[in-house]
Amino acid sequence: MTLTQTLFEVIDMRSFSNLWFWIMLALIWSGASHRVLGVPFDMVARARRFGGQSERDLVDLVRINVNRLLHVGHVAGSWLIGVVAFILSSLLLLGFWYGIEFAQAVALLALPLSMVGAMSFATARRIARERPEAELLCKRLARHRFWVQLIGMVSIFVTAMFGMYQNLSVAPGF
Known part of the structure; x- marks a missing residue:
């Protein structure tokens, strides 16, 4: 018996029956909802509750992260859109046309996360344009x-x- 045969017998390599896939799915979405534009959401709650220095810290951190995100978008935005579109279309083709389960699992993670990324960029542009108060x-x-x-x-x-x-x-x- 070879090493790869042993690994595939011991570890289930199918994505949707693997516990690690589901743990990763939960961690990814937990992290995505906890960090809004790169800012931990507890800072937003603290700024709302206490004001003062917490508000100033929040405004500064949002400004830094918005500027960072917009800089990446302006410098490499076209390339990023092209690369992400290529990767997503490749995953969708491999997963749902050719039936590769790993590609299906990654596509079901990457597609909504790319929507969140686009939404984050739009929110960053709006915040940079309006410069709202705390x-x-x-x-x-x-x-x-x-x-x-x-x-x-x-x-x-x-x-x-x-x-x-x-x-x-x-x-x-079945």
Whole structure:
């Protein structure tokens, strides 16, 4: 027996029946909803609750992250769009046309995350254009977080339904 045969026997390499895939899915969406535009959401709650220095810290951190995101978008935006479109279309083709389960799993992670990335860039542009005060900035970040969480919930639901279908279709007798 070779090493690869042993590994494939011991470790289930199918994505949707692998516990690590589901742990990773939960961690990715938890992290995406906790950091809004790169700012930990507890800073937003602290700025709303206490004001003062917490508000100034929030405004400074948002300004830094918005400028960083917009700089990356302006310097490499066209290339990023092209590379992301190529990767997503390759994953979708490999996963859903050729039936490769790993590509399906990665596509079900990457597609909604790319929507969150585009939404984050749009929110960053709006914040840079309007330069809102701390109270409006907190509302804007909370609204952005709501939409990220909504996309995450829909993504987890769709991934779970598709994963259950995949697992049941491989099971004997189905």
